[in-house]
Amino acid sequence: MNIHEYQTKELFRHYDIPVPEGRVVHADAAAAAVAEEMNGERWVIKAQIHAGGRGKGGGVKIAESVEQAQELADELIGMRLVTPQTGPEGRLVQRVLVEQAQEIRQEYYLGLVIDRNSQRITLIASASGGMEIEEVARRDPNAVVREAVDPAVGLLDFQCRKVASRIGLTGKLMPQAVKIMKRLYRCFRDKDALLAEVNPLAVVADDRLMALDAKMSFDSNALFRHPDITDLRDFDEEDAKEVEASGHGLNYIALDGDVGCIVNGAGLAMATMDVITLCGGRPANFLDVGGGASPEKIANAFRIVLEDPNVKVILLNIFAGINRCDWVAEGIVQAIRDQHIEVPVVVRLAGTNVEEGRRILEGSGLDYIKAERLDDAAQKAVAAIGEVSA
Ligand code: ADP
Ligand code: MG
Numbered sequence: 001m002n003i004h005e006y007q008t009k010e011l012f013r014h015y016d017i018p019v020p021e022g023r024v025v026h027a028d029a030a031a032a033a034v035a036e037e038m039n040g041e042r043w044v045i046k047a048q049i050h051a052g053g054r055g056k057g058g059g060v061k062i063a064e065s066v067e068q069a070q071e072l073a074d075e076l077i078g079m080r081l082v083t084p085q086t087g088p089e090g091r092l093v094q095r096v097l098v099e100q101a102q103e104i105r106q107e108y109y110l111g112l113v114i115d116r117n118s119q120r121i122t123l124i125a126s127a128s129g130g131m132e133i134e135e136v137a138r139r140d141p142n143a144v145v146r147e148a149v150d151p152a153v154g155l156l157d158f159q160c161r162k163v164a165s166r167i168g169l170t171g172k173l174m175p176q177a178v179k180i181m182k183r184l185y186r187c188f189r190d191k192d193a194l195l196a197e198v199n200p201l202a203v204v205a206d207d208r209l210m211a212l213d214a215k216m217s218f219d220s221n222a223l224f225r226h227p228d229i230t231d232l233r234d235f236d237e238e239d240a241k242e243v244e245a246s247g248h249g250l251n252y253i254a255l256d257g258d259v260g261c262i263v264n265g266a267g268l269a270m271a272t273m274d275v276i277t278l279c280g281g282r283p284a285n286f287l288d289v290g291g292g293a294s295p296e297k298i299a300n301a302f303r304i305v306l307e308d309p310n311v312k313v314i315l316l317n318i319f320a321g322i323n324r325c326d327w328v329a330e331g332i333v334q335a336i337r338d339q340h341i342e343v344p345v346v347v348r349l350a351g352t353n354v355e356e357g358r359r360i361l362e363g364s365g366l367d368y369i370k371a372e373r374l375d376d377a378a379q380k381a382v383a384a385i386g387e388v389s390a
Helices: 004-016 032-036 066-074 133-139 158-166 175-189 221-227 240-248 266-278 295-306 325-338 355-366 374-389
Strands: 020-027 043-047 060-063 094-102 105-113 120-126 144-146 195-206 208-211 215-218 251-252 259-263 285-288 314-321 345-351 370-373
Touching: 004 020, 004 094, 004 175, 004 215, 020 032, 032 043, 032 094, 043 066, 043 295, 060 066, 066 094, 105 133, 105 144, 105 175, 120 133, 120 158, 120 175, 133 144, 144 158, 158 175, 175 195, 175 208, 175 221, 215 221, 240 251, 240 295, 251 295, 259 266, 259 295, 259 345, 259 374, 266 285, 266 314, 285 295, 295 314, 295 325, 314 374, 325 345, 325 355, 345 355, 345 374, 370 374
Parallel strands: 259 285, 259 314, 314 345, 345 370
Antiparallel strands: 020 094, 043 060, 043 094, 105 120, 105 195, 120 144, 195 208, 195 215, 251 285
């Protein structure tokens, strides 16, 4: 789960990680008053969306007066901001962060991620801050410093000093850098984060280090023990279908192909997507209905998959263990009967109560394409798209 920059900065304040003074402003609030209250001569008005690259997309603006702060806030709120990370449709800006503009002398990158190879939280740093770290790593892998953390002892001072010195945070900046790294690590561990990114970590007036941008994302499976983080969830930033699916206990992730998938088990769902791709098709989604799926759950799965207008065929692949093919079949019958489905439906059923499941489907008199195996099902689904569009 991702949160906004202003929320991450609030969290940073609790951990004593220095951030500029700032306040979030919603559509009806007065940005000018907020700027005036904060003092200073210049303010930065920053669009709050769950995507980076806002600076490049025109979502970060400098105001030289409180009047201009208001103008810029009015301009940003309500616009669809397009950045290199949003896709061409952009994201609706519903609030902005108004903060004191800092005089930047140097920008660094500081991040914490979970490195799957070493299975450790890993500190990442670079002297090339302000730019996308993936891009920096592509251009010059040596410009990115990595340091894995041993979970038994945590992030140690000597590691922070080593990283700081390798990116040139020396002298007066070194002890500040060490503190910030350790506090960021504590925050990351405390909150079960998956990612923490400070880009840029900037040297500002009086040689102070400050987090000018802040991004964190959290492990959804650990949210049950962090009600404070769960409260920060912004449903407007998430795919409406994914939110609805999770409400029905379905694990759905939208993709950009046209073969709608309804599968049981995450592994089988991934394999189904692979085989569709092998057969020349493109999955429209990942969907795991889980174990013991009721007919209603299957019918809901159909509804959610069909909310995606790109879907040209549905491939249902159930290998029932805990699931029951007869329940699944009842769900399919309900869905096809009640939802006026206009796309072809390919059904592959195997496992528990499969004979009963097939009987229900055949007895229903409904129109669907039968498949025996997964490759057979995927081929039929891809072929059905060809026939529809021909
Ligand atoms: P994004 O990463 O989405 O583009 P950032 O928060 O990193 O957004 O802002 C883009 C750039 O704007 C930063 O790299 C920094 O140069 C500048 N900036 C951001 N916040 C401030 C601030 N408070 N004062 C001065 N400059 C800022
Ligand atoms: Mg940034």
